[in-house]
Amino acid sequence: MRYLGSKVKALEFIKHTVSKTYGDISGSTVADLFSGTVVVAEMFKSLGAKLITNDYMSFSYALQLAKIKLNKEPCCSINYYDAINKLNNLQGEKGFIYYEYCLEGTKGKEFQRNYFSPENAMRIDAMRKCIGSWKKEGKISSDMFYLLCSDLVNAVTCVSNISGTYGAFLKIDDQRKYKPIKLIPTIFIDNGLNNDCFNKDIFEIIDDVSGDILYLDPPYNSRQYPPYYHILETITDYDNPAIYGLTGRRPYQDKLSPFCMKDKALPALLNIVERARFKNIYISYNTDGIINYHELGDQLKKIADVNYFFMPFRRYKSNSNGNYKGKLKEIIIYAKKRD
Ligand SMILES: C[S@@+](CC[C@H](N)C(=O)[O-])C[C@H]1O[C@@H](n2cnc3c(N)ncnc32)[C@H](O)[C@@H]1O
Structure with missing residues (x-):
């Protein structure tokens, strides 16, 4: 499904980054709390993780139920x-x-x-x-x-x-x-585990979930x-x-969503990371997103060890000449929270 900000073309990059820094994903509990079309959650599920997903769009909840909660057709x-x-x-x-x-x-x-x-x-x-x-x-x-x-x-x-x-x-x-x-x-993808799906504003759910890996892909x-x-x-x-x-x-x-507002996006994301009951937090973002990623990383360093991973990424739209306006970079900020 075509979707703004879909990570379908970044799945290998995400998998590689998480495996390299966290290790074996199977058996871990992974939360994807801006799950959209659920392609990232599907990838984690097929690697044997237990999943917790959320998005405030109703149609995303339907996709989550089908691909994440269910391991086979219901009776x-x-x-x-x-x-x-x-x-x-x-x-x-x-x-x-x-x-x-x-x-x-x-x-x-x-x-x-x-x-x-x-x-x-x-x-x-x-x-x-x-x-x-x-x-x-x-x-x-x-x-x-x-x-x-x-x-x-x-x-x-x-x-x-x-x-x-x-x-x-x-x-x-x-x-x-x-x-x-x-x-x-x-x-269906069967991981043999109980997976949980939610259809809430992330601020309403962040205190109620916990696990090993939190993947965040905000707008x-x-x-x-x-x-x-x-x-x-x-x-x-x-x-x-x-x-x-x-x-x-x-x-x-x-x-x-505050994540789409220039003056609110950074404090909103910091608030989520601070409250998150996960040690390993991976934030997908873009090098020209409304939050300056250096600023985000600097703020996160107060509570976590921070590393950046970049993937070259084609711009979504071309200009009137049909030329790409430059290179956008898909980035993952890995914040390992200190105890
Ligand atoms: C970049 S997209 C995620 C794309 C997804 N990873 C994929 O590959 O399809 C961001 C998602 O955040 C959701 N979202 C935005 N604000 C939210 C909020 N306050 N609480 C929960 N979900 C929110 C949007 O509905 C959207 O699906």
């Missing part, structure tokens, strides 16, 4: 693979996604939105409604509910008419829009995540929010 009165089959064969139905996020459904309204084909929008509505009814009627557990939401979220990202985020839809259709939506069953620029992934949130929550504007965002004033 319910509806079998997981039968459920996928049923959902894939549902007739489309007009609902919130159709009426708000496709051209046909928004015709004649103040804003015409072009995120989905009408067929896919109706099928998303039908699938989401069906998953919700199964849950309400007690036919599926909460784990199965989020597992199916995760499969739906992944499928939706494959048919969305966007260039990467839901911050805007494309004016000229991408071919993805015309692919019929299809749920693909999750491939590194001023882009708040909720407006860029609003449709995935709405598909997970399916709560008919009072959306607004051309892109149909859901309100997110209660989810403004």
Whole structure:
């Protein structure tokens, strides 16, 4: 899944850095508390660690449940693979996604939105409604509910008419829009352990978790995540929010992250590290992030031994000439807390 700040291309770098400094990861307890698409947590899980994950986005919680908490499909009165089959064969139905996020459904309204084909929008509505009814009627557990939401979220990202985020839809259709939506069953990673997943603001959870390794991948620029992934949130929550504007965002004033604010990001991150009940803390950051990484390292040195590790990284956007504006560096700051 395409995601702002995704570490999918940095996995080897992260694995190498942690293995070199910490040692054998298997058998350790690792927390990834800004887990996003959960690719880093998945890597740690497949190396045999016990995982604790968290992110304040609901859709991330669904992904966490599927890939981190569950080691295999949950047992319910509806079998997981039968459920996928049923959902894939549902007739489309007009609902919130159709009426708000496709051209046909928004015709004649103040804003015409072009995120989905009408067929896919109706099928998303039908699938989401069906998953919700199964849950309400007690036919599926909460784990199965989020597992199916995760499969739906992944499928939706494959048919969305966007260039990467839901911050805007494309004016000229991408071919993805015309692919019929299809749920693909999750491939589970089994570490044989009880893994914990949370959907909280990190400040609400940091005192309640402990372990060997804390991996932190906070936002590194001023882009708040909720407006860029609003449709995935709405598909997970399916709560008919009072959306607004051309892109149909859901309100997110209660989810403004201090890690995206220049004057708040450094104290917020220091506060998390100070409170963390983990000795080994790895912070993924960027050399041109809103926190100056030298300043971050200098502050951390008051409570920890600090080392920097760099990975050359291509810039996310090119300038108007199509040239990369320079080299961004993906960095890991390793802070080993002193006792
Ligand atoms: C750089 S992304 C993490 C990317 C992730 N490592 C990946 O590879 O997909 C930062 C994440 O922090 C989350 N986030 C931002 N502020 C947060 C907060 N206060 N509490 C919990 N999560 C937060 C965002 O939702 C986003 O998913």
